[in-house]
Every structure is written in structure tokens, then in C-alpha cells.
Amino acid sequence: MSGALSDLRVLDLTRHISGPYCTKLLAEFGAEVIKVETPGAGDPSRRIGPFVGDLPHPEKSGLFLYLNTGKKSITLDLRCESGKKLLKELARDVDVVVENFEAGILEGLGLGYEALSQINPSLVMTSISSFGQTGPYKEYKGTDIVEMAMGGLMYITGSPKREPLKYAGSQSQYVGGAYGATGTMLACMYRDSTGIGQHVDVSVMEAVISSLSDSMITYQYEGKIRMRLGGLNWAVHPSHIMPCKDGYILVSILTQGRWGDFCQFMNRPDLGEDPRFQTGIGRVSHAKEIDAAVEPWVMQWNREELFQAAQAWRLPFSLVLTTEDLLKDPQLIERKYFERIEHPVAGTFDYPGRPFQMSETPYKVSRAPFLGEHNIEIYCGRLGLSREDLVRLRTNAVI
Amino acid sequence: MSKALPLEGVKILDFSWVAAGPSATRYLADHGAMVIRAESATHLETLRITGPFRNNEAGQDRSAYYANYNAGKYSFRLNLNHPKAAEIAKRLVQWADIVVESYAPGVMKRFGLDYRSLREIKPDIIMASTSQMGQTGPITTYRGFGAQASALAGFCHITGWPDGEPLGPYGAHSDMIAHRYLMIGILSALEYRRRTGKGQYIDVSQFECALQFLSTVLLDYSVNGRVASRKANQDPCYAPHASYRCMGDDRWCVVAVTNDEEWRGLCRAIEKPELVDDPRFSTLSGRKRNEEELDRIIEEWTRSRSPEEVMHLMQAAGVPAGIVEKGEDLHRDPQLEHRHHFWQLQHDEIGLHRYDFPAFRLSKTPGRIAWAAPLLGEHNDYICREVLGMSNGEFVELVSEGVFE
Incomplete structure (x- = not known):
């Protein structure tokens, strides 16, 4: 059975998170991905943890191992002339090049879209950068927190009394990577029917904006600025996280019409009849009084019992799971979300798996490559270099 | 076709x-x-x-x-x-x-x-x-x-x-x-x-x-059994790494220093060259250890400036920084406009x-x-x-x- 994208050959110049995540998605759905790494050091994510046993080692970074499953690794120095020449040779024979250098870096090396598309006119090239390839901020430095701030997500996250918060775990990088894969596939479809390649330009800042749901439209519509509200920011009460006996639970009625059911569930018909709490606005403006009644009741429950009992009332409460809970979650286990992958150096552990299931085309998982593991296969097998050539390139630190 | x-x-x-x-x-x-x-x-x-x-x-x-x-x-x-x-x-x-x-x-x-x-x-x-x-x-x-x-x-x-x-x-x-x-x-x-x-x-x-x-945080559990917790804006590898209050009503700018070169840039931007070699801050581990003090010094400087000014000055010094944009900021952002x-x-x-x-x-x-x-x-x-x-x-x-x- 072939993968959905098994026709696609990708030359991957990416590093860190956003770019490698993009090519990881392409690899998992069948593409051949040849990852180009700096000789010696490799992808900088090889030096970022979490490391197995907390011991830094280039083949033991959990971040690198996860983001590079299913790829081949070759080494190549893009700054020297021989390296550039080899890269152009490689670009001749692929469908897609993906990169996530700061905007302008590859052009500076003579390896931008203009140069590569002259060698391979039907090439699709995808660039992922913090602010995009054009505009006044194109050369500004971005990191995850900067992209999240500029994309408007931090302003609405946290409490009105304190500073704006970022989301944990490099999330803007993942959004950028996922949009990179989408843009790449659209451009490939266009090329398949017309023969014409093109350049796909992904701005992570704009990718973050696509996570804002109603907050931006609220401004242009009502002239109101969506504030940080704490909790989940729904203008519905109660709808926030509360402590219970053994952890936290999201208590939520979500839609206004469920207040009556909620009061019955709590066995507090008096609250259901209290005139102060009859409307959504009434409940939001008497939030303190409602919490004073709800919180002690929630504290009497274990979270799993309360979660199940609320589901029986079709009230959308939710467990506030930790990473540990997630690795043991019965829903994820039954759907085989996590993938156990063996790696000769790093060992065997569970990786987050496929983002969705496809009925006909398999999802491919295999361990991440060692640095330069596929040099011989690609340089000798694909480009026809001899072993002697390879030794010479290696001696000169080109590969 | x-x-x-x-x-x-x-x-x-x-x-x-x-x-x-x-x-x-x-x-x-x-x-x-x-x-x-x-x-x-x-x-x-x-x-x-x-x-x-x-x-x-x-x-x-x-x-x-x-x-x-x-x-x-x-x-x-x-x-x-x-x-x-x-x-x-x-x-x-x-x-x-x-x-x-x-x-x-x-x-x-x-x-x-x-x-x-x-x-x-x-x-x-x-x-x-x-x-x-x-x-x-x-x-x-x-x-x-x-x-x-x-x-x-x-x-x-x-x-x-x-x-x-x-x-x-x-x-x-x-x-x-x-x-x-x-x-x-x-x-x-x-x-x-x-x-x-x-x-x-x-x-x-x-x-x-x-x-x-959340792959990044899930991995820390599957690799080392470490359960991720709430850390506000802090990053285990970088400091400073926070949102700082700026001039104006509820206006903020984030700054992230990811290496020593950016640290030197930040000291230039806030015109405190003496901090570069200050033993409390000259290394990453020092900056992490004294993060609270560091945040206080930076915020002292940002408070009297607009987030736009903070961002431009930091970026000119090679430091990653960005306005915490709200709805109206996004609608007039020159990058998005462009x-x-x-x-x-x-x-x-x-x-x-x-x-x-x-x-x-x-x-x-x-x-x-x-x-x-x-x-x-x-x-x-x-x-x-x-x-x-x-x-x-x-x-x-x-x-x-x-x-x-």
C-alpha cells in the first residue's frame, strides 16, 4: 500500500521546529524527505532537549527525534561553493524544497527560489519564516513568544490583572509548519495539472492570527477590544476551571440554555429559580455568588466521577489533563495515537502519532536518521558520486 | 492545461x-x-x-x-x-x-x-x-x-x-x-x-x-517522565523571556534573548552597557537564576516607552522582540498591511x-x-x-x- 504522498520527493533545508514539522507531515503521509544538515553540528534541535536521561547527545534529543521521523539525513555545507553546487544538483531532481531560514538568507547564498527555479522550473519551494518573505518586518527576529505576541494571541491569554501569557510548547511553530504543508500540497496540485512550479511563503505571525477566532472581528465590528478574562474567556458563566478533590476540572454550561439542567445536576433548584441568575448577563454579573455555591460542591467530587456524571447530563465538563494523564488516556490508547519507536542510540519510547486517520493510505513512522546517515545512498546512489569523491568532500568539510 | x-x-x-x-x-x-x-x-x-x-x-x-x-x-x-x-x-x-x-x-x-x-x-x-x-x-x-x-x-x-x-x-x-x-x-x-x-x-x-x-511537552514525559507544569512566559533555555509593561493602557511588548550576542544587544538597546559583564547576568545560567531582577530592570526601561518603540529599538540591536498586539493593533499593523x-x-x-x-x-x-x-x-x-x-x-x-x- 502506498502513502498518499508517495510520489513526492522533498529536499528539506529546514531546522528547529516549524520547517521540520512541515516536512515531517509530508514524510508521514508518504513523501521521500531528504534532510540537509550542517556538517558536524546538524540541525540545532539536536542540541535542544528533552534529552534521554537529561544527557545532551546529538542522537538523543527527543525534540529532534520526534520532528524528523521518516526522513533521510545528508550533510552539506551550503556556504561553500562545492556545497552550493551539490545543492543545485539535488534540487534538479526533486518536486519540493522546504526551508525556514530567516527571510533573505538563502537568496544571499544564491540558493533562493529564483536561482533554484532556473534549474528546475516546475519546482515548488516553500519558505516558512516569522513574518513572511516581504514587508517591513521581514528581517525582524522572531521566536515562539514573539510570533505569539505579534499574532495577537497573547493579548487575550491570561488574566486582566497580570501580564499577557504565551501558550506553552512552541505552538506557533507547529501552526507555521502545518500551513507550510498545506501550501506545499496546494502548489504541488497546481503543478501536477499545469507543470508550473511556484514559491510558497508562510508567515508564522499570520498563522497565529488564524487562531484568534472572534477576537479580531470583535474589534472591527463593535470597536471593542477582547480582553484577557482568565479561565476560558467565554462570556458564559460558569465556564471555568475549578479545583476538585484530586485535581482540576473545567466546569462548563457553555450554552446559556443549560443553566436549569446544571442547577438540577447540582441538586440546587433554588439557584435555578433565583431571579438574579436567569439570564446570561445576570450570571456573568453575579459570577461571585454563583462560584460561592458551585465551588464547594465541585470540591466534593473526584474529577473522573464528576466528568462522567456531567456527561450523563450532557453538560460539557472537561478533565484538565496533564501530560502524564495523556500518555495513559484510554481514548488515545484505543485509537493508537502514540507510536512506539525504537532507536538504536536513544532507545525506545512513545511518540505523539498521526494527526488524523486515513482509511486507504497508511501513515508511515520510522525513526529519525543519524546525522549524515544517508550520505552514501544520496550522493553516490542519486548523484553518481564515487566513494573517493565522498571522502574528498568530507575531508574538505563540505559534507 | x-x-x-x-x-x-x-x-x-x-x-x-x-x-x-x-x-x-x-x-x-x-x-x-x-x-x-x-x-x-x-x-x-x-x-x-x-x-x-x-x-x-x-x-x-x-x-x-x-x-x-x-x-x-x-x-x-x-x-x-x-x-x-x-x-x-x-x-x-x-x-x-x-x-x-x-x-x-x-x-x-x-x-x-x-x-x-x-x-x-x-x-x-x-x-x-x-x-x-x-x-x-x-x-x-x-x-x-x-x-x-x-x-x-x-x-x-x-x-x-x-x-x-x-x-x-x-x-x-x-x-x-x-x-x-x-x-x-x-x-x-x-x-x-x-x-x-x-x-x-x-x-x-x-x-x-x-x-x-503539545508534542514538545509530551516528549518530555515520554523521554524522561517529567510532567509539564505552568511556567507563565518563562522558558527553560532562555532569559529574559517575558512580556513587559509599556507606556499606555494595558500595552505590552515581549522580549526573548536566546544567546549571549542578543544579551549584549539588549544591554545596548536599554543603554546599560555595564550589565553585559555583570556577573549576575553575563551567562545564561546567571540570567535564569536572577530572572526576576532582570525582568525588573527591563520593565523599568520599557514602562516609559510605547511597545512599538521597544520592539524597534530591540530589533535594531538584534534582539527578538514583538508588540503584544490587540485587535486594533492587528488592523493597523504595517507588516500585515504590506x-x-x-x-x-x-x-x-x-x-x-x-x-x-x-x-x-x-x-x-x-x-x-x-x-x-x-x-x-x-x-x-x-x-x-x-x-x-x-x-x-x-x-x-x-x-x-x-x-x-
């Missing part, structure tokens, strides 16, 4: 609602797909009844929230609970390449529109379902929306201050995440069909999609309104938002006559029977 857009000629029948499904199909419409949104007045799409509304007057065609995710689509009013509706839906399935839906698992089957039934009518159909928990598993029928899935997926536990309770990410966060995977799934399936002629079924669980974004991120379109009820454009730009086929969001059922007449080839008599009969309520 000449083609203006990558998805020209691709036909999508869209039964999805709220955010995950509709935002995915909108982006596909922007790149050339024809999308028919099937919806009903008997059970209005949640976003049609969720504000913000123009001038705060509610109305089924006045929600900007709905408008943003449904621009460029055709609206087809169809009451799936009517006995004759499934028949009409099936005729549209024959027209379609792709069917998208986001009902609770089992509902499409009740309508006779599950994948197995659709495949009988059209063997190469691609069907994509997006649900909270996926189509299988012990809690597949879980009641909830994106906000709940965010808590389940572990976002809440790790968002907030170490000394406070878990906070959520904003709104229906998992919906916002899932639409990206729905697109990737649909495009992968189209590519597979192009090569093999075969359709397939795609099962998107928002819970699982959301976990993709990249034409917002599209202004005229809507019959809403008037001029700005729409988000996808964050990926294709150089030769940039795409477009063809028109503002449709009114409920705006295209029934067109779809019945032009797409389904109905006679006038049949159309009128179905209308009078209430199939199109």
Missing part, C-alpha cells in the same frame, strides 16, 4: 459547522474549490447565532464570526430531518469530490449519509469527518466543544502562572488547530485519488490534532467587513476570497437548477414540502 487556481474544478459538499470544518473549507475555497455549505433554518449554524453582530443587532445573516469562516462559499438550505432531504443530499454527493462533516459521530449514519452509503453512490468520494474525540474509542460520543477538548488535551494544565490555577487558551482552541489537519487530510486524499482513482475516509479527532501542538492579510469585502447585511487571508501565499496563484459570506440559503435556486438540473416543477414542489427549510 491552463488553470487559474490549484483547486479549480474541485467540488466540496460541506455539512460541517462552527469553526474547524468551515474554516478549512473556506481556505480551500480561497484556492479555487467550489464549496456548497449545506445548512438549515430549523437548526441554525451556531455561529450564525453567535456574535459579534453588526450594530449589535442579532440576525442569522449578521454574524461576523460566521462571515469570516464562510466567505466565498455557496449556501444551500436543506433540512436533513425532512424525509426527502437525504435524496437531495445524495444527488449533491454525486456532484461532489469531497464531503466534509462535523456532526457528532453517528449522526451522518442516521441521515443515511455515512461513508459506506456515500461510497455506494460514488465510489471515489473522499469523505472527511471532524469530531471532538474521533469516530472510535470509549468517549467517541463525548459532548463538548473546542474549549473542552483544549482542557482534555492538556493545554489548560500548562497555561498560567506557577502560583495560580490552570487557565485556558483562548476560546475553542482545538477547533482552531484542527482545521489545518482537515485541509492536509483532504489534500493528501486528493493527491492519492489523482494517482489511483480511489477515494477514502478521513477521521479527524480534534483532541488528537490538539496534541500535535502583505495584504485582510481582505475587505461588501456583505449585503453586514456591509464592508475585513476578512482574514490564509497565512500561506502562493506566488503564482495567490488565491482570492471570491465573495463575502452567503446569506442563509442564498444559492438554493442556483444549486437546484444549475448543479442538480432540477425542473421548475420539482423545485417548487420541494420548496412547498419544506425540504429547504
Whole structure:
């Protein structure tokens, strides 16, 4: 059975998170991905943890191992002339090049879209950068927190009394990577029917904006600025996280019409009849009084019992799971979300798996490559270099 | 073959609602797909009844929230609970390449529109379902929306201050995440069909999609058994790494120093060269150890400056920094303006309104938002006559029977 994208050959110049995540998605759905790494050091994510046993080692970074499953690794120095020449040779024979250098870096090396598309006119090239390839901020430095701030997500996250918060775990990088894969596939479809390649330009800042749901439209519509509200920011009460006996639970009625059911569930018909709490606005403006009644009741429950009992009332409460809970979650286990992958150096552990299931085309998982593991296969097998050539390139630190 | 857009000629029948499904199909419409949104007045799409509304007057065609995710689509009013509706839906399935839906698992089957039934009518159909928990598993029928899935997926536990309770990410966060995977799934399936002629079924669980974004923190548990906790804006590897209060009402700028060179740049920017070699801050471990003191020094400097000034001065010194933009900042951001991120379109009820454009730009086929969001059922007449080839008599009969309520 072939993968959905098994026709696609990708030359991957990416590093860190956003770019490698993009090519990881392409690899998992069948593409051949040849990852180009700096000789010696490799992808900088090889030096970022979490490391197995907390011991830094280039083949033991959990971040690198996860983001590079299913790829081949070759080494190549893009700054020297021989390296550039080899890269152009490689670009001749692929469908897609993906990169996530700061905007302008590859052009500076003579390896931008203009140069590569002259060698391979039907090439699709995808660039992922913090602010995009054009505009006044194109050369500004971005990191995850900067992209999240500029994309408007931090302003609405946290409490009105304190500073704006970022989301944990490099999330803007993942959004950028996922949009990179989408843009790449659209451009490939266009090329398949017309023969014409093109350049796909992904701005992570704009990718973050696509996570804002109603907050931006609220401004242009009502002239109101969506504030940080704490909790989940729904203008519905109660709808926030509360402590219970053994952890936290999201208590939520979500839609206004469920207040009556909620009061019955709590066995507090008096609250259901209290005139102060009859409307959504009434409940939001008497939030303190409602919490004073709800919180002690929630504290009497274990979270799993309360979660199940609320589901029986079709009230959308939710467990506030930790990473540990997630690795043991019965829903994820039954759907085989996590993938156990063996790696000769790093060992065997569970990786987050496929983002969705496809009925006909398999999802491919295999361990991440060692640095330069596929040099011989690609340089000798694909480009026809001899072993002697390879030794010479290696001696000169080109590969 | 000449083609203006990558998805020209691709036909999508869209039964999805709220955010995950509709935002995915909108982006596909922007790149050339024809999308028919099937919806009903008997059970209005949640976003049609969720504000913000123009001038705060509610109305089924006045929600900007709905408008943003449904621009460029055709609206087809169809009451799936009517006995004759499934028949009409099936005729549209024959027209379609792709069917998208986001009902609770089992509902499409009740309508006779599950994948197995659709495949009988059209063997190469691609069907994509997006649900909270996926189509299988012990809690597949879980009641909830994106906000709940965010808590389940572990976002809440790790968002907030170490000394406070878990906070959520904003709104229906998992919906916002899932639409990206729905697109990737649909495009992968189209590519597979192009090569093999075969359709397939795609099962998107928002819970699982959301976990993709937490891979970094999940790995720390699976590699080292370490459970992630709330750290506000702090980063284990970088300092300073925070949002700093600036001049003005609730205005902030973030600054992130990721290496010693940027640290020297920061000292230059805030005109405190003596800090460069200050033993408290000269190394990363020193900066992490004295982070609170460091944040205080930086905020002292940022407080009397606008976030714009802080960002420009920091960036000029080579330090990653960015304004914490709110709605109005985004609408006047020069970078977004330059990249034409917002599209202004005229809507019959809403008037001029700005729409988000996808964050990926294709150089030769940039795409477009063809028109503002449709009114409920705006295209029934067109779809019945032009797409389904109905006679006038049949159309009128179905209308009078209430199939199109």
C-alpha cells in the first residue's frame, strides 16, 4: 500500500521546529524527505532537549527525534561553493524544497527560489519564516513568544490583572509548519495539472492570527477590544476551571440554555429559580455568588466521577489533563495515537502519532536518521558520486 | 492545461459547522474549490447565532464570526430531518469530490449519509469527518466543544502562572488547530485519488490534532517522565523571556534573548552597557537564576516607552522582540498591511467587513476570497437548477414540502 504522498520527493533545508514539522507531515503521509544538515553540528534541535536521561547527545534529543521521523539525513555545507553546487544538483531532481531560514538568507547564498527555479522550473519551494518573505518586518527576529505576541494571541491569554501569557510548547511553530504543508500540497496540485512550479511563503505571525477566532472581528465590528478574562474567556458563566478533590476540572454550561439542567445536576433548584441568575448577563454579573455555591460542591467530587456524571447530563465538563494523564488516556490508547519507536542510540519510547486517520493510505513512522546517515545512498546512489569523491568532500568539510 | 487556481474544478459538499470544518473549507475555497455549505433554518449554524453582530443587532445573516469562516462559499438550505432531504443530499454527493462533516459521530449514519452509503453512490468520494474525540474509542460520543477538548488535551494544565490555577487558551482552541489537519487530510486524499482513482475516509479527532501542538511537552514525559507544569512566559533555555509593561493602557511588548550576542544587544538597546559583564547576568545560567531582577530592570526601561518603540529599538540591536498586539493593533499593523492579510469585502447585511487571508501565499496563484459570506440559503435556486438540473416543477414542489427549510 502506498502513502498518499508517495510520489513526492522533498529536499528539506529546514531546522528547529516549524520547517521540520512541515516536512515531517509530508514524510508521514508518504513523501521521500531528504534532510540537509550542517556538517558536524546538524540541525540545532539536536542540541535542544528533552534529552534521554537529561544527557545532551546529538542522537538523543527527543525534540529532534520526534520532528524528523521518516526522513533521510545528508550533510552539506551550503556556504561553500562545492556545497552550493551539490545543492543545485539535488534540487534538479526533486518536486519540493522546504526551508525556514530567516527571510533573505538563502537568496544571499544564491540558493533562493529564483536561482533554484532556473534549474528546475516546475519546482515548488516553500519558505516558512516569522513574518513572511516581504514587508517591513521581514528581517525582524522572531521566536515562539514573539510570533505569539505579534499574532495577537497573547493579548487575550491570561488574566486582566497580570501580564499577557504565551501558550506553552512552541505552538506557533507547529501552526507555521502545518500551513507550510498545506501550501506545499496546494502548489504541488497546481503543478501536477499545469507543470508550473511556484514559491510558497508562510508567515508564522499570520498563522497565529488564524487562531484568534472572534477576537479580531470583535474589534472591527463593535470597536471593542477582547480582553484577557482568565479561565476560558467565554462570556458564559460558569465556564471555568475549578479545583476538585484530586485535581482540576473545567466546569462548563457553555450554552446559556443549560443553566436549569446544571442547577438540577447540582441538586440546587433554588439557584435555578433565583431571579438574579436567569439570564446570561445576570450570571456573568453575579459570577461571585454563583462560584460561592458551585465551588464547594465541585470540591466534593473526584474529577473522573464528576466528568462522567456531567456527561450523563450532557453538560460539557472537561478533565484538565496533564501530560502524564495523556500518555495513559484510554481514548488515545484505543485509537493508537502514540507510536512506539525504537532507536538504536536513544532507545525506545512513545511518540505523539498521526494527526488524523486515513482509511486507504497508511501513515508511515520510522525513526529519525543519524546525522549524515544517508550520505552514501544520496550522493553516490542519486548523484553518481564515487566513494573517493565522498571522502574528498568530507575531508574538505563540505559534507 | 491552463488553470487559474490549484483547486479549480474541485467540488466540496460541506455539512460541517462552527469553526474547524468551515474554516478549512473556506481556505480551500480561497484556492479555487467550489464549496456548497449545506445548512438549515430549523437548526441554525451556531455561529450564525453567535456574535459579534453588526450594530449589535442579532440576525442569522449578521454574524461576523460566521462571515469570516464562510466567505466565498455557496449556501444551500436543506433540512436533513425532512424525509426527502437525504435524496437531495445524495444527488449533491454525486456532484461532489469531497464531503466534509462535523456532526457528532453517528449522526451522518442516521441521515443515511455515512461513508459506506456515500461510497455506494460514488465510489471515489473522499469523505472527511471532524469530531471532538474521533469516530472510535470509549468517549467517541463525548459532548463538548473546542474549549473542552483544549482542557482534555492538556493545554489548560500548562497555561498560567506557577502560583495560580490552570487557565485556558483562548476560546475553542482545538477547533482552531484542527482545521489545518482537515485541509492536509483532504489534500493528501486528493493527491492519492489523482494517482489511483480511489477515494477514502478521513477521521479527524480534534483532541488528537490538539496534541500535535503539545508534542514538545509530551516528549518530555515520554523521554524522561517529567510532567509539564505552568511556567507563565518563562522558558527553560532562555532569559529574559517575558512580556513587559509599556507606556499606555494595558500595552505590552515581549522580549526573548536566546544567546549571549542578543544579551549584549539588549544591554545596548536599554543603554546599560555595564550589565553585559555583570556577573549576575553575563551567562545564561546567571540570567535564569536572577530572572526576576532582570525582568525588573527591563520593565523599568520599557514602562516609559510605547511597545512599538521597544520592539524597534530591540530589533535594531538584534534582539527578538514583538508588540503584544490587540485587535486594533492587528488592523493597523504595517507588516500585515504590506502583505495584504485582510481582505475587505461588501456583505449585503453586514456591509464592508475585513476578512482574514490564509497565512500561506502562493506566488503564482495567490488565491482570492471570491465573495463575502452567503446569506442563509442564498444559492438554493442556483444549486437546484444549475448543479442538480432540477425542473421548475420539482423545485417548487420541494420548496412547498419544506425540504429547504
